[in-house]
Amino acid sequence: MGSLFHLEVGGRTLALAHAERVHFDGANAPLYEAVASHVRSSDRVLDLGCGHGALGPVASAARARHVTFSDVHAPSVTAALTNAARNGLGPCNGVVGDWLEPLRGERFDVVLFNPPQTGGPAGLEARQPDRFGGEDGALHFVRLAAQLPLVLRRPGGRLVRMRLSRATPRAVDRALAAADGVIHSVGA
Numbered sequence: 001m002g003s004l005f006h007l008e009v010g011g012r013t014l015a016l017a018h019a020e021r022v023h024f025d026g027a028n029a030p031l032y033e034a035v036a037s038h039v040r041s042s043d044r045v046l047d048l049g050c051g052h053g054a055l056g057p058v059a060s061a062a063r064a065r066h067v068t069f070s071d072v073h074a075p076s077v078t079a080a081l082t083n084a085a086r087n088g089l090g091p092c093n094g095v096v097g098d099w100l101e102p103l104r105g106e107r108f109d110v111v112l113f114n115p116p117q118t119g120g121p122a123g124l125e126a127r128q129p130d131r132f133g134g135e136d137g138a139l140h141f142v143r144l145a146a147q148l149p150l151v152l153r154r155p156g157g158r159l160v161r162m163r164l165s166r167a168t169p170r171a172v173d174r175a176l177a178a179a180d181g182v183i184h185s186v187g188a
């Protein structure tokens with residue numbers, strides 16, 4: 001386990017550990033409060049690509065009914081569940097696999113989505129798609145734009161995506177324009 005970082009959300013202080021390969025950037029802390037504002041107490045939430053699990057615990061601290069943590073890296077899912085337990089958060093489970101593949105038709109009220117969205121050096125981004133968002137940062141948004149609405153409960157399901165300044169917003173926006181879902185962007 002790495003060092004703990006602390007996040008204030010909904011009047012609570014969450015103590016969260018970094019997972020291997022994913023690091024918390026304190027500059028993004030205000031975004032997490034914004035994410036919490038999208039969560040209602042009756043919501044079933046998917047933290048898609050959970051990494052160290054900050055988004056899911058934030059949703060849980062905002063009193064989500066249930067949180068599912070998913071990631072392609074099993075240690076990240078384990079770290080997310082450990083973080084949830086460390087903070088005494090509410091009901092949750094974890095699944096491992098490529099984006100929506102392990103969810104098998106499940107639907108959620110809220111999907112939290114902060115995929116790798118850093119453009120990678122030519123060649124490297126193709127070899128490590130789990131760390132980069134293709135050449136322009138939009139790879140995962142493009143891949144998932146049509147499928148994401150399918151995991152949202154109708155009516156009322158919301159996709160909350162974190163938009164980081166490193167991303168290429170126009171490319172990502174173009175990818176998501178095709179998505180027939182309710183999309184809220186939090187961030188730059």
Ligand SMILES: C[S@@+](CC[C@H](N)C(=O)[O-])C[C@H]1O[C@@H](n2cnc3c(N)ncnc32)[C@H](O)[C@@H]1O
Nearest residue numbers: 049050051071072073097098099114115116130
């Ligand atoms: C930028 S990190 C976001 C971590 C966390 N959700 C947050 O907001 O701090 C992106 C996460 O997506 C995961 N990921 C990358 N490719 C994936 C894939 N094909 N399927 C599922 N998760 C993936 C990575 O392992 C990583 O944990």
